[in-house]
Amino acid sequence: MTFMPDSPQIARALAERNYTQPTPVQKAVLADDAVGRDLLVSAQTGSGKTVAYGLAFATDLLGGAERFGRSGKPLALIVAPTRELAIQVQRELTWFYQYCGARVVSCVGGMDPRREQRELADGAHIVVGTPGRLCDHLRRNRLDLSELKAIVLDEADEMLNLGFREDMEFLLEATPQERRTLLFSATLPRGIVALAKQYQKDAFRVEVLGDESGHADIEYRAIRVAAHDSEHAVVNILRFYEAPSTIVFCNTRHAVRHLQAALLERGFLVVALSGELTQNERTTALQSLRDGRARVCVATDVAARGIDLPNLGLVIHAELPNDPEVMQHRSGRTGRAGRKGISVLLVPNSRRRRVEMFFKQAGVNAVWAAAPQADEIRKLDQQRMMQDELFTDAPTDEDLALARTLLAEKSAEAIAAALARLYRARLPSPEDIIDPGSDRGVRFRDERNDRPYARDRESPAGDDTAPRETGKRASFRRPMEGGSVWFKASVGRRKNAEARWLLPMICRRGGIAKGDIGAIKIYDTVTEFEISGKVADTFATKVQAPDAEENIRIEPLPQGPQGGSAPSTRDERSAPAKRPDKKADKPHFKKRQQEHKAAVESRERDDKPNKKPDFKKGDFKRQKFKKSKKEKHRHQP
Numbered sequence: 001m002t003f004m005p006d007s008p009q010i011a012r013a014l015a016e017r018n019y020t021q022p023t024p025v026q027k028a029v030l031a032d033d034a035v036g037r038d039l040l041v042s043a044q045t046g047s048g049k050t051v052a053y054g055l056a057f058a059t060d061l062l063g064g065a066e067r068f069g070r071s072g073k074p075l076a077l078i079v080a081p082t083r084e085l086a087i088q089v090q091r092e093l094t095w096f097y098q099y100c101g102a103r104v105v106s107c108v109g110g111m112d113p114r115r116e117q118r119e120l121a122d123g124a125h126i127v128v129g130t131p132g133r134l135c136d137h138l139r140r141n142r143l144d145l146s147e148l149k150a151i152v153l154d155e156a157d158e159m160l161n162l163g164f165r166e167d168m169e170f171l172l173e174a175t176p177q178e179r180r181t182l183l184f185s186a187t188l189p190r191g192i193v194a195l196a197k198q199y200q201k202d203a204f205r206v207e208v209l210g211d212e213s214g215h216a217d218i219e220y221r222a223i224r225v226a227a228h229d230s231e232h233a234v235v236n237i238l239r240f241y242e243a244p245s246t247i248v249f250c251n252t253r254h255a256v257r258h259l260q261a262a263l264l265e266r267g268f269l270v271v272a273l274s275g276e277l278t279q280n281e282r283t284t285a286l287q288s289l290r291d292g293r294a295r296v297c298v299a300t301d302v303a304a305r306g307i308d309l310p311n312l313g314l315v316i317h318a319e320l321p322n323d324p325e326v327m328q329h330r331s332g333r334t335g336r337a338g339r340k341g342i343s344v345l346l347v348p349n350s351r352r353r354r355v356e357m358f359f360k361q362a363g364v365n366a367v368w369a370a371a372p373q374a375d376e377i378r379k380l381d382q383q384r385m386m387q388d389e390l391f392t393d394a395p396t397d398e399d400l401a402l403a404r405t406l407l408a409e410k411s412a413e414a415i416a417a418a419l420a421r422l423y424r425a426r427l428p429s430p431e432d433i434i435d436p437g438s439d440r441g442v443r444f445r446d447e448r449n450d451r452p453y454a455r456d457r458e459s460p461a462g463d464d465t466a467p468r469e470t471g472k473r474a475s476f477r478r479p480m481e482g483g484s485v486w487f488k489a490s491v492g493r494r495k496n497a498e499a500r501w502l503l504p505m506i507c508r509r510g511g512i513a514k515g516d517i518g519a520i521k522i523y524d525t526v527t528e529f530e531i532s533g534k535v536a537d538t539f540a541t542k543v544q545a546p547d548a549e550e551n552i553r554i555e556p557l558p559q560g561p562q563g564g565s566a567p568s569t570r571d572e573r574s575a576p577a578k579r580p581d582k583k584a585d586k587p588h589f590k591k592r593q594q595e596h597k598a599a600v601e602s603r604e605r606d607d608k609p610n611k612k613p614d615f616k617k618g619d620f621k622r623q624k625f626k627k628s629k630k631e632k633h634r635h636q637p
Contacts, residue, residue, distance in 0.1 A: 009066060009099035010058060014051075017095065023048035028206040029056040036060075038203040039182045040196050047208060049154065050092040053078075053182050057150035060180060061125065062100065071103040071123030073147040078128040079171060081158040083108040083279055084286070088308050089154065090128045102126060107133045107143075110279030117142050131159060131167035138174055148175050156185040156192050157325075162302070165191065172199045187325055218335035219342050220366035222355060224436055227348045229500065231262055232431035233371040234318050237344055238268065238296060239430050240372035240380065244311035245289055248298045249330050251319040259318060260298045267428040273299035273307075301326055307333055317345040320355065324362040346371075349436055370435035374504070377430040385423050432504030434514075483533035484518055486557040487540075492525040502527060509554060510539035528557055 025043040028034065029052045039056060043049055061075045062068065078093075080086040090106040097104070105119045107129035113136070120127070120142050127134075127143070137143040151172065153159065159168060172181070181200045185192050196203055225233045234248060250256045253274040260272040271285035271294045288294040289309055299307075301321070312334045321327045327345075334341025345366075347355045359366050385391075395403070406415050489506075491497045499520055506529060507514060516539075518530030531539050543554040 007058060007062060007066060007100065010055075010096065012099055013096055019051070023052070024208045025049060025206065026052045026055060028208060029053070034204045034206070036180070038180055038200040039184075039206060040188075040200065040203045041182070041184045041206040041208075042188050043184065043186070043206070043208040049184050050089055051096060053152050053154075053184065054093055054096045056182060057152075057180060060149045061102075067099075067101045068097075068103075068125050071125050073144045074105075074124050074127040075147060076126045076150045076152070077134070077145065077148055077171070077175070078126065078152040078154060079131055079134060079159070079168065080128065080154045081130070081162055081164065082302060083110055083130060084273075084282065084307055085155065086128050086130055087283075093126055093128070097126070104128065107137055108279070109133045110282075113137075131164040131171065135167045135170055138171070145171075145175050148179050150180040150182060151175050152182045152184065154184050156183050156195070157187050157189060158329075160189070160191045160195075165195075168195070169199075186329065217340050218331050219340070220331070220359070220364050221342060221344045222347050222359075222366045222368045223344055223371050224352075224368065225346045225348060225371055226434065226436045226500070227350075229371070229433050230318060230346050230348075231259065232433050233346050234259070234316055235263070235266060235428065235431050236372045236374070236377060236433060237314075237316055238263075239377045239428060241314050241342065242380075242384070243314035243342075244292075244295065245309045246296045246314040246316065247307070247309075247312065247330075247333050248296060248316045248318050249321075250298060250300060251322075253300060255319060256298050256300055263296060263298070267426075268296050269294045270296045270298060273297055275300065275302060301330065309333070313339070313341055315341065315343045317343070320345065320347070320351055321358075324358045327358055328362055371433045372430075374430040374432050375508075381424070381427060385420070388423070390419075390423075432501050434500060434503060484530045485533055485536035485540075486528055486530055487543075487554055488557045489527045489529070490525075490553040492523050492527055494524055497522050497527050502529075505552070506554075509543050510535075511542050512539055 022030065025041060025047045029039060029041070034056070036059075039053075041049070041052070043052075057076055078086075078089055080089055086106055086108045090104050093102070094104050102125045103123065104126045105116070105124040105128070107116045107120070107127060109130050109132055111133075113133070116133075116137065120137065129137075134143065138145070153168060156168070159165075181203075183192070183196055183200065183203075223233060223237070238246060248259065250259060253276055256272050256274045260270050263270045271288050273282060273285055277285070285294070285297065286307065286309075289297055297307075298318075315331050315334050317327070317330060321330060331341075331343035334343065345355060358364075410418075489497075489502070491502075499522070502520060502522075503514060503517060506512070506517060510531070512531070512535050516532040516535050518532070520527065520529040540556055
C-alpha cells in the first residue's frame with residue numbers, strides 16, 4: 001500500500017519528503033472503518049503519529065477543497081504535553097499542509113503570550129499548544145474554538161502523568177459537540193480509557209504494538225558497568241559509536257548539570273536540556289544539535305519529549321528509567337522514519353534483573369555486553385583516520401606546495417607522526433573500564449580500611465571449586481597458576497591511586513591479562529601487586545622502561561609484600577612505635593587488679609553473680625560522703 005491521500009497537494013508534500021510507504025499507524029487511520037470517526041490510538045513514539053492524524057483530519061478540514069480558505073477561527077487543535085513536542089508538531093504540520101495554504105500557530109509556555117495573541121487574532125487554521133497555555137488563552141477569550149472540527153490529544157498518557165487532566169477536560173468541554181476527537185497514547189491506563197469513554201463517541205480503536213511499532217529499527221544494548229564507572233562508560237560509548245547526534249538521559253537536573261560539565265571537560269561538544277532552562281535556551285540547544293555545532297545532548301525525560309533530530313543515531317540511558325514505558329519513550333528519539341538507531345542502557349549488577357524485566361515487558365530483545373575498552377576505541381580511531389576527509393578529499397595546489405616543503409625539511413615518518421598527534425588531539429581520550437561481569441574476576445584491597453572487594457562475584461560456569469565471597473570482609477584469593485611474584489609501582493594513595501585504573505595500566509604495561517593479576521595493595525606512596533609466576537619474567541622485562549605518559553616505575557619486590565600474606569591496615573614502614581603502658585607498671589594498679597580478680601572468683605564460687613567486689617577504701621569514702629550529706633540536710637532550717 002502506498003500513500004493515496006485525496007488531496008494532490010498533500011501527496012506532493014509527502015513525495016518531497018520521500019514518504020512512499022505508510023507506517024502501520026498511518027495505514028490504520030486511513031482504513032475505511034476509521035474515516036470520519038473518533039480514534040483511540042495506541043502506538044509507540046516514533047511511529048509516525050503526527051503524519052497519521054494529519055492524514056486523518058485532512059478531509060474534515062479541507063472539506064473537499066484543494067486549499068484552505070482565509071484563516072480565521074481554528075479548525076483543528078492539537079494538545080501536546082511539552083513545549084518541544086508542540087513545536088515539533090507545528091513544524092511537521094507546516095510542511096505537511098504547505099501546498100494547501102494552511103496557517104499553523106503554536107501556543108506554548110515560556111514564549112511571549114502577546115505575540116501568540118496577535119497570531120491568534122490574525123487567524124489560524126490549526127493551533128498547536130501545551131495544556132496550560134491553551135487554557136490561559138481560552139479563559140482570556142483569545143482563543144475561539146466555536147468552529148473547531150477536530151481536536152487531538154497527543155501523548156495523552158504523559159499529560160495525565162504530568163497532572164494536566166483538568167486542563168484537558170476544560171479544553172474538551174469548550175469544543176463543539178460535533179467535533180472529532182483523536183486520542184493518541186503510547187499506553188492505555190485507566191485514566192485514558194475513562195477519558196475516552198466520557199468525551200469520545202463510537203471511537204475506533206487502533207492498537208499498534210510489538211514488532212509492528214516504530215521500534216523495529218532500534219537496536220537495544222545493555223552494557224554491564226560498575227556503579228562508579230557509569231560516567232567513564234558514557235565517554236567510551238560516545239567515542240566508540242561516534243554518532244552524528246546523541247542524547248544521554250539522566251533522571252534529575254543535578255545529574256544533567258554534572259554529566260554535561262564532565263563531558264565538556266573531556267572535549268565533547270555538549271548541550272543540556274532540563275526543566276530549569278528557559279524556552280529560548282532550549283531552542284538554542286536544539287538548534288546547535290541540528291546544525292552540527294553540538295553532537296551530544298544531556299537531558300531529562302520531560303525536557304526530551306518531542307525531540308526529533310534528523311541524525312540522531314544513539315540514545316544512552318546514563319541512569320536507568322523507572323518503568324518500561326519511559327525506556328521506550330527515551331529510545332523512541334532514535335530509529336525514526338525508517339532510520340536505524342541504537343539504544344544503550346548502563347546496567348549495574350544490582351539492577352540487572354530489573355532491566356531484564358523491562359525488556360520482557362516491552363518485548364525487546366537486547367544484546368548484553370561489556371563497555372567498549374580503550375584499546376578497541378584506539379583501533380577504531382586508526383580506521384577512521386584512514387577514512388577521514390583529510391585523505392579522501394582531493395588536495396589543492398596550495399596543499400601540494402606545502403607538502404613538498406615539509407618533505408624537504410622533515411622525514412615522511414616525522415610528518416606522519418605529527419599528523420597522527422594532531423588527529424588524536426581533537427578526540428577525547430577513552431577511559432579504562434573494568435567489566436564487572438567478566439568470567440575471571442580480580443580482587444583488590446584498599447589498605448586504608450583493609451576491606452577487600454571484588455569486581456566480579458560470579459564464578460566461571462561449571463567451576464564448583466571456585467571461591468565465593470561469603471561475607472563483607474571475606475578474604476580469599478584465587479590460587480595463581482605457577483605461584484606468584486610481587487611487584488611494586490611508584491604510585492600510592494597520595495597520588496589518588498585506585499584499583500579501577502591501576503589494573504588496566506598494569507595489563508597494558510606488562511602485556512598480560514586481568515586473570516594474571518592477584519592481590520593489589522595500595523599504600524601511601526607505593527602500590528604492591530601480585531603477578532602469576534607463569535608470566536612474571538615476561539612482565540618484568542616489559543615494564544623495565546618507565547611509561548612516558550604515566551611516569552610510573554614498576555619493579556620486582558624480592559622481599560614480598562610489606563605485611564606478609566595478609567595486608568596491613570596502614571603502611572608498616574611509616575607506623576610509629578607503640579607507646580608503653582606506664583599505668584600497668586604502678587604497684588597500686590596491680591593491687592587493685594588482684595583484688596578485683598579475687599572478688600570475681602569468690603563470687604563465682606558462692607554462685608552469687610550480683611555480689612559486687614569489696615573495695616573497702618572506696619566504699620568508706622562513699623559512705624562517709626553520703627552520711628555527711630544527710631547530716632547537712634538534716635540540720636538545715
